Amino acid sequence: MNPLLFSNFTATSCIGLGLGQTLDALCHQRSGLRRCHFETVDLDTWIGEVQGIDDVRMPPGLREFDCRNNRLAQMGLAQDGFAAAVEEAAARFGRHRVGVFLGTSTAGILQTELAYRRRDIATGALPADFVYHGTHNQFSVADFTRRFFRLAGPAVAASSACSSSAKVFGSARRMIEAGLIDAAVVGGIDSLCLTTLYGFNSLELLSNQPCRPFDAERDGISIGEAAAFGLLTRPPENLDSDAILLLGIGESSDAYHMSSPHPEGLGALLAMQAALSIAGLASEDIDYINLHGTATPSNDAAEGMAVFALFGGDTPCNSTKGATGHTLGAAGGIEAVICALSLQQGLLPGSVNTRSLDPDLDINYLLDKRQRRISRVLSNSFGFGGSNCSLVFGRAN
Amino acid sequence: MPTRQLTVSLEGIGLLGPGFTNWLTGQAILAGQSGYVPQATVLPPSTALPPAERRRAGKAVKLALAIGQEAIVAAGLDPSTLPTVFSSSGGDGYNCHAICETLASVDRRISPTRFHNSVHNAPAGYWGIATGAMLPASVLCGFDASFGTGLLETVTSVVVDNTRSVLIAYDTDYPEPLRSPRPIFDAFGVALVLAPPGGKGSLVEITVSLVTEPPSRLNDENLESLRQSIPAARSLPLLQAIALGKSARVVLDYLDTLRLAVEIAPLLEKSFETVL
Numbered sequence: 001m002n003p004l005l006f007s008n009f010t011a012t013s014c015i016g017l018g019l020g021q022t023l024d025a026l027c028h029q030r031s032g033l034r035r036c037h038f039e040t041v042d043l044d045t046w047i048g049e050v051q052g053i054d055d056v057r058m059p060p061g062l063r064e065f066d067c068r069n070n071r072l073a074q075m076g077l078a079q080d081g082f083a084a085a086v087e088e089a090a091a092r093f094g095r096h097r098v099g100v101f102l103g104t105s106t107a108g109i110l111q112t113e114l115a116y117r118r119r120d121i122a123t124g125a126l127p128a129d130f131v132y133h134g135t136h137n138q139f140s141v142a143d144f145t146r147r148f149f150r151l152a153g154p155a156v157a158a159s160s161a162c163s164s165s166a167k168v169f170g171s172a173r174r175m176i177e178a179g180l181i182d183a184a185v186v187g188g189i190d191s192l193c194l195t196t197l198y199g200f201n202s203l204e205l206l207s208n209q210p211c212r213p214f215d216a217e218r219d220g221i222s223i224g225e226a227a228a229f230g231l232l233t234r235p236p237e238n239l240d241s242d243a244i245l246l247l248g249i250g251e252s253s254d255a256y257h258m259s260s261p262h263p264e265g266l267g268a269l270l271a272m273q274a275a276l277s278i279a280g281l282a283s284e285d286i287d288y289i290n291l292h293g294t295a296t297p298s299n300d301a302a303e304g305m306a307v308f309a310l311f312g313g314d315t316p317c318n319s320t321k322g323a324t325g326h327t328l329g330a331a332g333g334i335e336a337v338i339c340a341l342s343l344q345q346g347l348l349p350g351s352v353n354t355r356s357l358d359p360d361l362d363i364n365y366l367l368d369k370r371q372r373r374i375s376r377v378l379s380n381s382f383g384f385g386g387s388n389c390s391l392v393f394g395r396a397n
Numbered sequence: 398m399p400t401r402q403l404t405v406s407l408e409g410i411g412l413l414g415p416g417f418t419n420w421l422t423g424q425a426i427l428a429g430q431s432g433y434v435p436q437a438t439v440l441p442p443s444t445a446l447p448p449a450e451r452r453r454a455g456k457a458v459k460l461a462l463a464i465g466q467e468a469i470v471a472a473g474l475d476p477s478t479l480p481t482v483f484s485s486s487g488g489d490g491y492n493c494h495a496i497c498e499t500l501a502s503v504d505r506r507i508s509p510t511r512f513h514n515s516v517h518n519a520p521a522g523y524w525g526i527a528t529g530a531m532l533p534a535s536v537l538c539g540f541d542a543s544f545g546t547g548l549l550e551t552v553t554s555v556v557v558d559n560t561r562s563v564l565i566a567y568d569t570d571y572p573e574p575l576r577s578p579r580p581i582f583d584a585f586g587v588a589l590v591l592a593p594p595g596g597k598g599s600l601v602e603i604t605v606s607l608v609t610e611p612p613s614r615l616n617d618e619n620l621e622s623l624r625q626s627i628p629a630a631r632s633l634p635l636l637q638a639i640a641l642g643k644s645a646r647v648v649l650d651y652l653d654t655l656r657l658a659v660e661i662a663p664l665l666e667k668s669f670e671t672v673l
Binding site for chain 1: 515523532546575
């Protein structure tokens with residue numbers, strides 16, 4: 001594929017608002033996970049909650065979008081000069097030539113969960129202040145972002161569970177390559193809600209300790225929330241040496257089970273192979289893999305097998321979910337930004353909370369961070385329904 | 398507004414909705430050869446699924462599988478060899494209602510099946526299990542723009558990746574109390590097998606571009622009401638133009654001021670007439 005410039009990226013999660021705090025947490029191997037006191041949730045688990053979301057106010061004219069998910073989106077796009085960069089792209093290319101491609105799994109469904117507690121006793125109706133299209137509907141976050149920036153190009157929400165915000169890079173790339181747009185706002189936003197907390201609990205996939213990816217004693221995920229944004233454009237002729245390029249995207253389906261991965265990680269393997277193939281790279285060209293690494297026994301085992309099958313036991317890899325938690329539909333976006341930071345800073349992040357590695361998984365899993373110049377990285381995102389996506393990023397030089 | 402035109406071949410169609418039982422009879426209705434009688438959508442059981450998954454499948458899964466399979470059978474293709482694009486304005490409304498009711502009650506324990514059925518990509522997951530397709534599946538939401546969203550994703554996939562791709566666009570109804578704020582009254586779905594132009598199996602070629610003109614409307618009052626009521630039915634002007642089997646240009650609803658112009662160029666007018 002023709003590489004695309006991934007620029008002006010930013011991340012907001014429980015480890016920090018914006019790149020500065022995020023990088024500081026990664027450098028100091030700090031986890032943002034805390035014991036769950038979210039809303040009225042009575043589960044014994046740990047979560048990655050972003051502080052201050054409740055204080056965010058929607059801009060005038062966009063009040064219909066008021067919900068935790070869009071407040072988090074607004075927090076995210078206010079960091080690192082991202083809003084100014086979108087404005088600049090809109091001015092340069094035209095508002096109808098900038099598209100919006102955002103991943104989310106549950107959007108603002110928390111708003112509906114809360115509204116169901118306030119149903120009319122006589123009629124069962126939801127309260128009059130409930131706005132379905134601006135909150136609950138998956139498209140709401142893409143619609144909000146498009147309106148926030150007064151863009152007039154195509155917009156879409158990708159919602160394939162935990163691969164959502166990796167797959168938006170594919171949709172954006174196809175639309176740029178087809179010539180319909182010149183720039184794409186890409187990213188992922190997912191926020192805490194009762195559906196995912198009680199849902200993962202029902203599957204017995206929530207850990208009651210901070211999650212421990214690839215640990216021999218891993219016992220489930222810690223749910224987090226996050227907003228990640230960036231711009232994809234065709235690269236200019238002259239690039240800064242630390243500019244980040246999207247080099248490859250690989251997508252596949254497990255065709256196996258709704259909530260369990262293919263036991264040998266076959267779908268994951270196909271996605272990684274496809275990403276390398278479209279990038280014209282071999283496995284030895286990859287310097288670091290940011291694993292999906294959710295810390296459930298079956299996910300990490302399947303992914304470990306797939307990584308070993310393709311990369312053998314040498315390529316450094318690990319999961320950053322011990323720091324951020326599993327941010328579900330935002331995971332692909334957050335981890336794309338972490339990969340971009342890794343490339344720019346020469347930082348291979350550590351695996352926070354992982355103590356003793358699973359001896360059955362024969363991969364080069366890094367427990368502690370390393371400082372080393374790297375050129376190309378791969379990021380994995382896999383989701384329910386067997387939806388897999390791998391991204392390859394590289395430094396421009 | 399300059400925008401590139403993207404041309405693809407259409408090789409198969411699946412259709413299910415109020416008063417529509419499949420593309421063959423739907424084609425006759427849309428071509429004006431038989432009258433349109435609005436009737437509740439009948440969703441067939443998903444026989445391609447293993448028994449356990451079949452029991453767990455909700456309306457959206459049944460609809461997506463039925464229309465996807467109809468389109469692929471019509472095109473004479475093997476579903477395990479085809480990438481897909483699933484586009485819907487919402488998920489399984491009944492499942493969502495049940496989860497929200499439970500979470501608002503004293504006992505918040507929801508069932509694992511309800512939870513995994515709640516993801517927007519549940520139909521894509523069940524599709525993979527039913528067909529064995531390990532190829533990419535995009536799963537999108539565009540609220541009222543969901544059909545145009547899916548069509549753009551599918552067309553750009555075909556053009557950029559030079560591959561066939563199957564658009565499966567579908568919407569199902571919510572029960573109350575969600576139906577009041579989101580009044581989709583019944584299930585409607587359309588599937589299109591799209592391919593790079595010039596292939597042997599092409600029925601028509603369609604050329605898609607972004608425009609800002611108002612969307613085409615349907616003359617039949619009931620069909621126009623259906624078009625406006627269910628996002629996937631925003632496809633009806635395109636389906637009608639295909640059913641009529643003549644060169645045509647329609648404008649499909651998409652985002653607020655952004656629309657999709659589709660030029661339809663029939664290739665096999667003769668075989669079309671025999672089908673009609």
